[in-house]
Amino acid sequence: MLAVKVPKREAENARRKLIELGVLARGYAVRREGESVLFPVTEPVEGFELLEADFERLERRPHSYREVIEVPDEVRPLLPNSFDIIGEIAIIELPEELMPYGKAIGEAILRVHRHIKAVFAKGSKVSGEYRVRELIHLAGEKRTETLHRENGIRLKLDVAKVYFSPRLATERMRIFKKTRPGEVVFDMFAGVGPYAVLLAKRAKLVFACDINPWAIRYLEENTRLNRANNVVPILGDVREVAGRLKADRVIMNLPKFTDRFLKEAMLSVKDGGIIHYYGFGPEEDLYSEHEAKIKTIARELGFTVEFLEERKVRPYAPRQFNIAIDFRVLK
Numbered sequence: 105m106l107a108v109k110v111p112k113r114e115a116e117n118a119r120r121k122l123i124e125l126g127v128l129a130r131g132y133a134v135r136r137e138g139e140s141v142l143f144p145v146t147e148p149v150e151g152f153e154l155l156e157a158d159f160e161r162l163e164r165r166p167h168s169y170r171e172v173i174e175v176p177d178e179v180r181p182l183l184p185n186s187f188d189i190i191g192e193i194a195i196i197e198l199p200e201e202l203m204p205y206g207k208a209i210g211e212a213i214l215r216v217h218r219h220i221k222a223v224f225a226k227g228s229k230v231s232g233e234y235r236v237r238e239l240i241h242l243a244g245e246k247r248t249e250t251l252h253r254e255n256g257i258r259l260k261l262d263v264a265k266v267y268f269s270p271r272l273a274t275e276r277m278r279i280f281k282k283t284r285p286g287e288v289v290f291d292m293f294a295g296v297g298p299y300a301v302l303l304a305k306r307a308k309l310v311f312a313c314d315i316n317p318w319a320i321r322y323l324e325e326n327t328r329l330n331r332a333n334n335v336v337p338i339l340g341d342v343r344e345v346a347g348r349l350k351a352d353r354v355i356m357n358l359p360k361f362t363d364r365f366l367k368e369a370m371l372s373v374k375d376g377g378i379i380h381y382y383g384f385g386p387e388e389d390l391y392s393e394h395e396a397k398i399k400t401i402a403r404e405l406g407f408t409v410e411f412l413e414e415r416k417v418r419p420y421a422p423r424q425f426n427i428a429i430d431f432r433v434l435k
């Protein structure tokens with residue numbers, strides 16, 4: 105094929121120039137010949153020595169498990185484009201029609217993503233007080249404990265015993281950026297501590313409550329792993345804890361039932377403090393219902409609220425979003 109020949113010392117500049125001109129032929133290994141380097145090109149290029157040469161084809165590594173999986177053509181369009189990765193564990197949502205191919209899908213994921221050691225399918229929706237789901241083992245190691253890295257912290261957790269979603273990483277960073285040194289934070293539904301441990305890097309003190317003993321066990325371990333000595337893990341029902349402490353910032357990450365805990369959150373925040381409220385809302389009217397509930401509880405307690413920011417956090421279900429509302433409480 106057509107090639108340009110350049111002295112070795114000019115190779116890097118030549119490569120950049122050929123890319124810039126859009127003439128470097130992709131998928132071939134560049135060749136060295138004595139003190140020269142040969143680049144494959146798609147058309148003649150002015151200012152370079154041109155010649156004919158053979159090049160070895162580069163084997164392209166597949167980017168997606170969908171490139172290596174073998175399934176019947178009729179189910180191929182159902183293969184999900186994405187899946188969650190928590191540490192070394194992949195969790196994929198498969199429609200019923202793909203379940204018979206679960207093992208093959210799991211093995212394809214392991215082949216393409218070398219850092220993944222175990223693959224599970226979602227076996228149910230997140231449910232119950234602990235907000236966990238059933239998992240179906242598809243391939244790889246039969247283990248559910250892993251170490252996940254996010255926003256510069258390390259989180260040990262068991263995906264079968266506690267709630268954890270890597271899709272909230274950006275939202276957690278948003279709250280971290282709002283946190284000011286010296287603040288007292290109350291994380292009402294802390295899980296294994298992705299908010300609490302992160303915010304502890306800035307806040308003076310973080311109270312982190314959860315009703316799931318496994319979550320608190322991992323939270324304790326995660327405070328040690330990240331030297332977050334200013335996190336106070338509290339095992340129990342937040343209804344019994346709230347009101348006994350006062351915080352500048354309260355995080356309510358239990359979107360399915362947040363509204364049921366508004367009174368506790370408002371009693372726990374200082375005058376002028378901020379509450380980060382999460383919920384689910386339909387696309388056509390994401391916030392109104394939640395705003396109304398927030399105003400009602402505030403009125404009952406004799407407080408007023410000032411809405412600061414509202415945003416979609418992530419899609420949740422068709423035409424449904426996980427939303428966040430930040431508001432200030434004035435007492």
Ligand SMILES: C[S@@+](CC[C@H](N)C(=O)[O-])C[C@H]1O[C@@H](n2cnc3c(N)ncnc32)[C@H](O)[C@@H]1O
Pocket residue numbers: 233234235267268269272292293294295296297298299313314315316319340341342343357358359
């Ligand atoms: C959606 S998860 C969020 C966990 C964590 N904030 C995160 O981002 O991974 C909600 C958590 O609230 C806990 N929870 C549910 N009801 C509770 C209650 N009444 N008191 C304290 N924690 C509760 C669950 O065990 C679960 O870990």
